[in-house]
Amino acid sequence: xxxxxxxxxxxxxxxxxxxxxxxxxxxxxxxxxxxxxxxxxxxxxxxxxxxxxxxxxxxxxxxxxxxxxxxxxxxxxxxxxxxxxxxxxxxxxxxxxxxxxxxxxxxxxxxxxxxxxxxxxxxxxxxxxxxxxxxxxxxxxxxxxxxxxxxxxxxxxxxxxxxxxxxxxxxxxxxxxxxxxxxxxxxxxxxxxxxxxxxxxxxxxxxxxxxxxxxxxxxxxxxxxxxxxxxxxxxxxxxxxxxxxxxxxxxxxxxxxxxxxxxxxxxxxxxxxxxxxxxxxxxxxxxxxxxxxxxxxxx
Amino acid sequence: xxxxxxxxxxxxxxxxxxxxxxxxxxxxxxxxxxxxxxxxxxxxxxxxxxxxxxxxxxxxxxxxxxxxxxxxxxxxxxxxxxxxxxxxxxxxxxxxxxxxxxxxxxxxxxxxxxxxxxxxxxxxxxxxxxxxxxxxxxxxxxxxxxxxxxxxxxxxxxxxxxxxxxxxxxxxxxxxxxxxxxxxxxxxxxxxxxxxxxxxxxxxxxxxxxxxxxxxxxxxxxxxxxxxxxxxxxxxxxxxxxxxxxxxxxxxxxxxxxxxxxxxxxxxxxxxxxxxxxxxxxxxxxxxxxxxxxxxxxxxxxxxxxxxxxxxxxx
Numbered sequence: 278x279x280x281x282x283x284x285x286x287x288x289x290x291x292x293x294x295x296x297x298x299x300x301x302x303x304x305x306x307x308x309x310x311x312x313x314x315x316x317x318x319x320x321x322x323x324x325x326x327x328x329x330x331x332x333x334x335x336x337x338x339x340x341x342x343x344x345x346x347x348x349x350x351x352x353x354x355x356x357x358x359x360x361x362x363x364x365x366x367x368x369x370x371x372x373x374x375x376x377x378x379x380x381x382x383x384x385x386x387x388x389x390x391x392x393x394x395x396x397x398x399x400x401x402x403x404x405x406x407x408x409x410x411x412x413x414x415x416x417x418x419x420x421x422x423x424x425x426x427x428x429x430x431x432x433x434x435x436x437x438x439x440x441x442x443x444x445x446x447x448x449x450x451x452x453x454x455x456x457x458x459x460x461x462x463x464x465x466x467x468x469x470x471x472x473x474x475x476x477x478x479x480x481x482x483x484x485x486x487x488x489x490x491x492x493x494x495x496x497x498x499x500x501x502x503x504x505x506x507x508x509x510x511x512x513x514x515x516x517x518x519x520x521x522x523x524x525x526x527x528x529x530x531x532x533x534x535x536x537x538x539x540x541x542x543x544x545x546x547x548x549x550x551x552x553x554x555x556x557x558x559x560x561x562x563x564x565x566x567x568x569x570x571x572x573x574x575x576x
Numbered sequence: 577x578x579x580x581x582x583x584x585x586x587x588x589x590x591x592x593x594x595x596x597x598x599x600x601x602x603x604x605x606x607x608x609x610x611x612x613x614x615x616x617x618x619x620x621x622x623x624x625x626x627x628x629x630x631x632x633x634x635x636x637x638x639x640x641x642x643x644x645x646x647x648x649x650x651x652x653x654x655x656x657x658x659x660x661x662x663x664x665x666x667x668x669x670x671x672x673x674x675x676x677x678x679x680x681x682x683x684x685x686x687x688x689x690x691x692x693x694x695x696x697x698x699x700x701x702x703x704x705x706x707x708x709x710x711x712x713x714x715x716x717x718x719x720x721x722x723x724x725x726x727x728x729x730x731x732x733x734x735x736x737x738x739x740x741x742x743x744x745x746x747x748x749x750x751x752x753x754x755x756x757x758x759x760x761x762x763x764x765x766x767x768x769x770x771x772x773x774x775x776x777x778x779x780x781x782x783x784x785x786x787x788x789x790x791x792x793x794x795x796x797x798x799x800x801x802x803x804x805x806x807x808x809x810x811x812x813x814x815x816x817x818x819x820x821x822x823x824x825x826x827x828x829x830x831x832x833x834x835x836x837x838x839x840x841x842x843x844x845x846x847x848x849x850x851x852x853x854x855x856x857x858x859x860x861x862x863x864x865x866x867x868x869x870x871x872x873x874x875x876x877x878x879x880x881x882x883x884x885x886x887x888x889x890x891x
Contacts, residue, residue, distance in 0.1 A: 413594030416866045416873070418828030421846075425862045428850040429605045501717070508719045509832055513847050528722055536740075539729045546722035554717035561713070 305566050312562020318555030322548070326372030335363035337370040337522050346538040356540040358530060368545050371522035375507050375549070378437055378517070382503040383496050385442040390449025391492065395480055397450065398457030408454065411447035419444050419502070420509050427515040434517045441506055445499050452495050456488035463487075490567035497560035501553045508549055524549050577888065580881055584874050592870055599863035600644045603631065603855060614657065614853050630655060631855070653860035658852055663860035667842055674834065674841035676746060677764070678826045680757050684765035685772055685822060690815065692769075693776025694808065700781065708773060715770030720829050724763040724836040731759060741838030760837045764829045768822040775818040779811040812883040820876035824869050 306312055325332065334354075341361035349356040355364035397407045414422065426440035460466065461484065469479050504524070510516040511525025512532070519526055524545045531541025603610055611628040612619070619627075627633075631654075632640045647654065653663035696708040732740040738759050744752030783789065784807055792802045831843030838844075842861060849857035881888045 409590050410594055412591050413598060413866075416591060416595050416869045417598075417862055418824035418865065418869065420825075421828035421831055421862060421865060424831070424846075424850060425602060425858050426605065428853065428858055429602050429855070431607060505719050509721060512721055513832060513835065514851050528719075528725070532725065535725055535729050536733045539726075539733075542722065542725050543729075546719060546726070549722070550714070550718050554714060557713055557717050 302566050306562060309562040309565060311558045312566075315555040315558025315560075315562065318551060319559065322372065322552045322555065323376065326369055326376060329366075329369040329373065333363075333366040333369045335366045337362065337367045338520055339363075346534060346541075348538075349540055355544040356538065358527075358538070358541045359534060364527070364541055364544055367522040367527050368524065368548055371524045371527050371545060372548070372552075374434065374517050374521060374523035375504055375525065376552075378434060378441070378507045378523070379500045379503040381438045382441040382445060383500045385438060386446040386449050386499055387492065387496055389442065390446040390495075391453050391485070393446065393450040394453025395457055395484065398454035399461060399476070399480060399484065404454075408451070411450050414443065414447045415451070417444075419448075420506055423506055423510060424513055424515060427510050432515050432518045437507060437510055437516060440510070441503050444506075445502065449492070449495050449499065452491050453488055456491050457484055460484050460487045493567060494560055494564045497556055497563060501556040501560065504549060504553055504556075508546075577881065580888065581878060584877055588870055588874055592867065595866040595870060596645070596648060596863055599859045599866065600641060602859050602862075603633075606855070610855075614855055616853075627657065630657065653863065654856040656849075656857050657854045658849075659854070659857070663856050666845060666857065667860060667864055670840060670842045670845050673743060673745070673839060674827070674830055674843060676753070677757055677760060677834070677839065677841060678823070678830050680761040681764040681768070681826050681830070682823065684761055685768045685826070686819075688765070689769045689772025690776050690808075693773040694780060694803070696773065697777045697780035697784065698803070705777075709777070712770035712773045715766045716774075718766065720763050720767055721832045721836050723766060724760060724833050727759045727763055728836070741836075743837075743839040743841075756837070756839070760830075760833045760839060763836075764826055764833050767829075768826060771822060772815070772818055775814055776811065779814040780807060783807050783810045809883070813880050816876050816879055816883070820873055823872050827865060827868070 329337075334352075339362060341357070344353065344357045344361040346357065346359055353363050353365065355368060357363055358367070393407060393411065397404045397411075417425075423440045423444045426443055427437055430436035430440060466479060466483055469483055474482070507516060507523060508525035508528060511523055512529045514529070516525045516529070517523045519530070527545040528542045531538065531543075531545075534541055606614065611624050611631065611633050614631075615624050615627050632643055635643070651664055653667070655661070656663055656666060659666055692708045692712070696705040699705050728740050732738045738755055741756075743756045746753040789802065789806055792806045797806075830841065831846055833839075834841045834843035835847045842864070845857060846861040848854075849861065
């Protein structure tokens with residue numbers, strides 16, 4: 278059998294490597310059912326909170342003492358709280374606070390985590406001292422460190438973001454460092470250096486793009502845990518201050534009324550669960566597509 | 577093994593030093609004048625001066641740090657600003673409560689996490705597998721304290737099966753202990769059960785595809801020997817990793833769950849301190865938990881070596 282004959286065999290032809298066309302990972306992601314389910318959930322939640330001005334039936338802050346602790350009905354779909362405020366409207370506006378905190382924590386911890394991780398992974402002299410400090414920060418269970426920091430800093434949205442960033446950036450740093458350590462040993466890095474590229478250029482053009490997969494998965498993870506952590510911080514009284522609603526402080530407000538008016542705490546918690554589930558589904562999908570070897574880690 | 581233990585302990589020392597440093601540094605993060613901030617707006621000048629001396633804020637920083645470390649070596653975590661007693665005594669008194677709650681939650685996590693993860697892996701892609709994995713993911717997405725609130729409403733308020741809160745020590749009444757800790761332990765364990773189930777499943781699937789498992793089946797070993805002895809023992813390392821992380825999360829989850837169920841443990845102590853800005857208790861509380869976690873991590877590393885001879889002979 279000649280070479281041509283072998284190549285003409287359809288089975289062999291199908292297995293032959295071809296240049297990739299388009300964005301194969303993006304296409305795989307769009308076909309990933311769980312990822313798309315998560316993405317749709319998140320988009321719906323995002324749109325609903327962004328459009329709160331248009332779709333919220335009432336003001337989230339307006340008291341109406343005639344309807345205190347009213348059960349869910351056709352007028353107040355999620356009932357009313359102890360001030361007679363409409364829970365649905367508060368949940369819609371509260372989403373802005375909670376999601377904004379999540380987003381800011383993702384951005385800040387990704388920025389600082391990447392900076393620290395690259396510093397540790399690329400410059401071996403910095404590695405030991407920097408990573409020991411990260412180890413020490415990670416020795417504290419995440420939520421607890423955030424509670425302590427928020428308690429000391431004071432209750433405001435910014436302080437909550439700072440507390441959560443200090444808590445989660447070390448985890449990002451560790452993941453980025455691990456990725457950088459692998460990439461740094463690749464021959465193309467040596468080639469770039471021989472070609473005269475400086476540290477910054479090598480990091481920006483070669484190291485970072487090749488560490489992107491685990492980093493993106495980590496970002497979805499941090500978004501999910503930040504939304505959960507905001508709720509915890511609000512619950513223990515160091516979250517974003519009332520009366521501005523956040524999902525966490527609506528749950529906290531309803532706590533004393535659990536026996537008589539469980540809906541106040543029930544609905545914001547459900548919305549948190551659905552949102553976080555959506556983000557986790559996206560994270561799982563991204564993990565499947567970007568980095569199949571990555572195992573569950575962190576928190 | 578002895579040299580491994582010594583090496584591991586030595587490598588934990590710098591981390592422990594940094595952990596205690598972070599707890600110490602917390603006081604500098606209080607914005608503005610820490611004493612005024614902690615005393616509140618209504619404090620008299622005498623009270624202010626009192627707090628300042630209590631916390632050593634009238635001393636230079638390096639003296640403060642020196643005091644902090646000298647006292648630590650004597651097991652002294654300072655005096656609470658509000659409880660009128662030492663922080664160490666307050667924490668020690670409440671530690672058994674928290675340990676019994678987290679211990680219970682850990683048992684639930686282990687049983688259901690490894691159990692359901694194993695079943696899911698063995699029945700890969702069946703409806704059981706999908707149901708277990710979906711439940712695990714939902715469990716990971718729930719706020720645990722909120723789950724506690726829902727459980728109180730359903731099982732305590734509506735059905736009346738459990739008390740709405742409080743705590744009975746196991747020594748006083750095992751039944752009472754079970755009644756007061758079951759709901760909080762389940763609420764606490766749910767997220768970690770999900771995490772462990774996912775980890776067990778994925779590690780087990782990897783192991784089950786190995787050649788020696790096929791050999792074990794081929795030479796006619798009974799299924800339980802193949803699964804229990806050949807497969808499950810070999811996922812000990814990844815499972816231990818998750819477990820080390822889980823213990824930390826259970827512990828910090830307990831901090832919040834204890835205040836949901838009015839359980840007088842270390843967590844309640846810390847949360848009350850957070851609300852009243854009793855800084856020494858916050859510092860002492862997170863220091864104790866940080867040190868506890870470093871210890872857990874050392875134990876996990878040593879268990880790796882006990883389970884996996886490859887780790888033992890690596891160096």
